[in-house]
Amino acid sequence: MNKKPKSSSSKISREEVNRRRILDSARKLFIEHGGVEGVNMHQIAKTAGVGQASLYRRYTEIGDICIEIVREECQPLFDEVQAYLDQSPEVAPLDRLYQVIVRFVAFLEAKIPWLCAVSRASSGHRPLQSPLYQWMRNTCRDLLNEAVERGEVSKVDVPYTVEALMATLHNIDFHMKNQGFLTERILQGVYRIFIEGLKDDSGAKTTR
Incomplete structure (x- = not known):
């Protein structure tokens, strides 16, 4: 009896199994090494139990794997964050911005150091x-623009202010690990600079 040709769905399923093995194995190695340094494509393929040819057909370099894992x-x-923003339209934009930052910092703190390095x-x-950081940039920019529109802040360069905030948050793992800054200290500093520091005294007041 002739064998039926394998369906495209089984091929897709097999590819998805390999993809899942690759990502799970890479994540495991990144956690073990505290980041990407010391991990290479050969190790990932070996740990995943897939051939290097299969690995390179899907990912040309380790950065491609990192992108999928970060997402x-x-x-x-x-x-x-989206659920919080959807449920809090009446909250002042700067207050919402701060709450987004709080959630962002708490999320990274739980995954330091490996996810910061992979990112x-x-x-x-x-x-x-x-x-x-592209997502965080867009979210913060939208909230700051809304704060300007509502008159909560004035005379602020929104794009540059967002980039300054991103630069502060980008190295948060170094601030915590190497410099020993506690989360509360970091959040207090961010609040003073990027929330209180932006408020228009004649506009709406924000509360933490």
Whole structure:
């Protein structure tokens, strides 16, 4: 009896199994090494139990793997923040901005140091271009623009202010690990500079 040709759905399923093995194995190695340094494509393929040819057909370099892992790891944060913003339209924009920052810092703190390092590697070490920071940049920019529209802040260069905030948050793992700054201290500093420091005294007041 002639064998029936395998359906395209089974091929897709097999590819998805390999993709899942690769990402799970890479995540495991990144956690073990505290980041991307010391991990290479050969190790990932060996740990995943797939051939290097199969690995390179899907990912041309380790940065491509990092991008997918960052997106998967950060999706719960994206969903949590979006749910908060959807439920809090009446809250002042600067207050919402601060709450987004609080959630962002708490999320990274739970995954330091490995996810911060993987996030940086996902953009080829170009500062602040990873999926995580692109999302954070857009979210903060929208909230600051809303604050300007509502008259909560005035005379502020929104794009530059957002980039300054991103630069502060980008190295948060170094601030926590190498400099020993506690989360509360970091958040207090960010609040003074980027929330209180932006308020228009004649406009609406924000509360923490």
